[in-house]
Amino acid sequence: MFAILLTVSMFSQGFTMVSYGKSFITAFPEDLGYFYPNTSSSLRVTALIDGTSVNIFYNGNSTPTQTISNILKGRTVTVVFPKSAEVYQLNYSTQSIRITSNKYIVVHSVSSTALTINAISAQTNVVQPEENLGMNYLIPSLNYTNFLTTFGISQSTKYNSFRLIIINAEDTENNITIVKNISDKIQLVNFTIPSFQLIQLQADDSMMMVNSSCKIAVLLTHPCLDKKNCTCSMIVNQILPVRFQGQNFVVPHVPDITQRQLVMTSNDNADLLSQDNTPLISSSSGYLSLPDLNTRYVTALSNVSLRLIIPGLFIELIPENQFAACYMLPFYSDNRWAVVITKTDSRDQVRIGTSQLINPDWYDIPYTQYSKVRISLQSPMNIIWHPSSKIVVYIVESIGNTVYGGPAIPINEQPDPNGCMPPGEFVVGDQPLKWTESLAYCTKPEREFACPINKNLQIEFARQVNTTNVEGWIGLRRSLMTTAWYWQTSTTSASSSVDYVHWANGQPQDKKFELCASLSLNRTDDFKWKSAKCCEKKLPVCYKQPKILPLLTMTSTVYIP
Incomplete structure (x- = not known):
C-alpha cells in the first residue's frame, strides 16, 4: 500500500493549468435525467487563433467524421451529436469523441434534457486538452446510499451506483490498473484499453485510484442522480490527474443552493481539512460539512482534490496554486451568473471583456486576502480577466429548479495588462x-x-x-x-x-x-x-x-x- 501511494505522490506537485490545446478526447455519459426524456449532447469549439481548422473523430472512425475549416479567432462552432453518442453500456466501447485542430482551441461540453421547464437535467464541463491528461488519478469515495442519506433524499431510480468512464487518449494499447480497498485489503484490477477506446465501470467507495501506462481521460458520472421532489439529473465530472492537486481552496457559494457537502480525495485519508484554523470533521459517510453557505477558505495539510457536492451537481474546486488570469465563460440558459474570486486589494481591476467590472456587492472572505462577487451576465459568451493578479471564476446557471455549472475555462496563466491574450x-x-x-x-x-x-x-x-x-x-x-x-x-x-x-x-x-x-x-x-x-x-x-x-x-x- 505504501509503495502505491508513494508512486502517486511523486506526481502530485502542483501545476498551473490552462485549458487550450490542439488535441482533446471525451465522451457523453448516459443521460436519463427525469426518466428517459429526449436528450441533447453537444460540444462548443472556440478558436483562439485565426485560420483554425478542426477535425471531429467519432465512434471509432480513423478518418474525420466532420471537418470545420477556417474558424476565426474568438468564433465558436457548436457540434451537435445524436442520442447514440451516449455511453450507456458497462464494458468497452468505441464511443469516444476526439477533437484535433491545427491551432489552439478550447472545448466545452453540454448535455441536457427537457420535458417541461421544471423537469430538466443539465450538465456542462470543460473538456481538458491532452496536455492536461495524465496516468495517475485518485477516485473520490462515493457510496450512493450514503449520498442519499446525507441529503435526506429518498431513492426514486434503480441506478444505485456511480460510474467511471476511462478513455484511452493515445493511439496505442493502454494498460490500466484499478486500485481498490475492500475490507482494508488492497486489490488490483488489471486490463487493457485499445487505441482511443473507452471502458465504463460501476464505481463505488472501494475504488481508490486509476493508474495507466499512457494518458487517459477519466469521467465520474451518474445517469440519473436522485434529487428531491422525485426528480433526477445526470452528473458528469472530469477528474483531473493528481498533479493538479493543491492545499488551499476557496469554496464558492452557489446561488439558490441550500445544501452542500465537500468530498476530499488524497493519498492519505488521514489528511486534515480545516476552515479558519478549525478542523472540518467528516461524517461516517466521508462527507465534510461547512458551517454555513457563505464562501469559505479551506486548507489541507498536503495536496488533495476537493469537490463541492450538491444534489444534481458536482463541482471540481480549483486550488489556489492553479488560479489563472483570464477565463472564458460559455453559457446555455438565460439565468446565468459568474462567481469571481480575486484579491481584495485589486478587486476593482476585474474586467469583463473590454469593460471594468463595477459592482458594489463584493464580499470579503473571512481570514483571507480574497473577496468574491456574484454577477449576472447578459451575453451567452463572456471573457473575465484581471490585468495584474490571478483570479478564479466559476460558472453557475439554472433552468427551473435545476442548477448546474462548474469552473470557467482558464485561458491565460499569467496576468497581462494588455488584455486576455491567448498564446502566440x-x-x-x-x-x-x-x-x-x-x-x-x-x-x-x-x-x-x-x-x-x-x-x-x-x-x-x-x-x-x-x-x-x-x-x-x-x-x-x-x-x-x-x-x-x-x-x-x-x-x-x-x-x-x-x-x-x-x-x-x-x-x-x-x-x-x-x-x-x-x-x-x-x-x-x-x-x-x-x-x-x-x-x-x-x-x-x-x-x-x-x-x-x-x-x-x-x-x-x-x-x-
Missing part, C-alpha cells in the same frame, strides 16, 4: 536557411525571429511544434566583440539581455566562430539549444505575437449524423 504562434519554415536569411524570413508584419527568453515561452514552444529530427535557428547570437550572447529581435517584445538559457550538455561551445544559436526540433532532446556556425542552413523558427482575444461570438452549428 510559433511557425517553423519549411526550407533550411542561414541564420541571417532566417532573420530576414521571420521579420515580417506581426512576426519576428523566435526568442524563447523565458521558461514559459520555451514550454509554449514545446507544446506547439511538431517534433522532427532536424534543428532550427532562434534569435540568439554572440557579440563579435565580447562573445556575450544576446537576443536579436525585430520588435521590442524581447529584451536583448539573456536571463534564461536552455543549453544542451556541453553547450555552448567555446568557439568564436560558433556565433549563432539553434535548437533541436526533437521532443526527445527536450528542444535543447546549442551554438553553431551562422552560415549553416537550418529551419527558421518564427513567432507571431499574441493578440487580444476579441469579444466572443457564436457562428454556426454542425450536426454529426
Whole structure:
C-alpha cells in the first residue's frame, strides 16, 4: 500500500493549468435525467487563433467524421451529436469523441434534457486538452446510499451506483490498473484499453485510484442522480490527474443552493481539512460539512482534490496554486451568473471583456486576502480577466429548479495588462536557411525571429511544434566583440539581455566562430539549444505575437449524423 501511494505522490506537485490545446478526447455519459426524456449532447469549439481548422473523430472512425475549416479567432462552432453518442453500456466501447485542430482551441461540453421547464437535467464541463491528461488519478469515495442519506433524499431510480468512464487518449494499447480497498485489503484490477477506446465501470467507495501506462481521460458520472421532489439529473465530472492537486481552496457559494457537502480525495485519508484554523470533521459517510453557505477558505495539510457536492451537481474546486488570469465563460440558459474570486486589494481591476467590472456587492472572505462577487451576465459568451493578479471564476446557471455549472475555462496563466491574450504562434519554415536569411524570413508584419527568453515561452514552444529530427535557428547570437550572447529581435517584445538559457550538455561551445544559436526540433532532446556556425542552413523558427482575444461570438452549428 505504501509503495502505491508513494508512486502517486511523486506526481502530485502542483501545476498551473490552462485549458487550450490542439488535441482533446471525451465522451457523453448516459443521460436519463427525469426518466428517459429526449436528450441533447453537444460540444462548443472556440478558436483562439485565426485560420483554425478542426477535425471531429467519432465512434471509432480513423478518418474525420466532420471537418470545420477556417474558424476565426474568438468564433465558436457548436457540434451537435445524436442520442447514440451516449455511453450507456458497462464494458468497452468505441464511443469516444476526439477533437484535433491545427491551432489552439478550447472545448466545452453540454448535455441536457427537457420535458417541461421544471423537469430538466443539465450538465456542462470543460473538456481538458491532452496536455492536461495524465496516468495517475485518485477516485473520490462515493457510496450512493450514503449520498442519499446525507441529503435526506429518498431513492426514486434503480441506478444505485456511480460510474467511471476511462478513455484511452493515445493511439496505442493502454494498460490500466484499478486500485481498490475492500475490507482494508488492497486489490488490483488489471486490463487493457485499445487505441482511443473507452471502458465504463460501476464505481463505488472501494475504488481508490486509476493508474495507466499512457494518458487517459477519466469521467465520474451518474445517469440519473436522485434529487428531491422525485426528480433526477445526470452528473458528469472530469477528474483531473493528481498533479493538479493543491492545499488551499476557496469554496464558492452557489446561488439558490441550500445544501452542500465537500468530498476530499488524497493519498492519505488521514489528511486534515480545516476552515479558519478549525478542523472540518467528516461524517461516517466521508462527507465534510461547512458551517454555513457563505464562501469559505479551506486548507489541507498536503495536496488533495476537493469537490463541492450538491444534489444534481458536482463541482471540481480549483486550488489556489492553479488560479489563472483570464477565463472564458460559455453559457446555455438565460439565468446565468459568474462567481469571481480575486484579491481584495485589486478587486476593482476585474474586467469583463473590454469593460471594468463595477459592482458594489463584493464580499470579503473571512481570514483571507480574497473577496468574491456574484454577477449576472447578459451575453451567452463572456471573457473575465484581471490585468495584474490571478483570479478564479466559476460558472453557475439554472433552468427551473435545476442548477448546474462548474469552473470557467482558464485561458491565460499569467496576468497581462494588455488584455486576455491567448498564446502566440510559433511557425517553423519549411526550407533550411542561414541564420541571417532566417532573420530576414521571420521579420515580417506581426512576426519576428523566435526568442524563447523565458521558461514559459520555451514550454509554449514545446507544446506547439511538431517534433522532427532536424534543428532550427532562434534569435540568439554572440557579440563579435565580447562573445556575450544576446537576443536579436525585430520588435521590442524581447529584451536583448539573456536571463534564461536552455543549453544542451556541453553547450555552448567555446568557439568564436560558433556565433549563432539553434535548437533541436526533437521532443526527445527536450528542444535543447546549442551554438553553431551562422552560415549553416537550418529551419527558421518564427513567432507571431499574441493578440487580444476579441469579444466572443457564436457562428454556426454542425450536426454529426
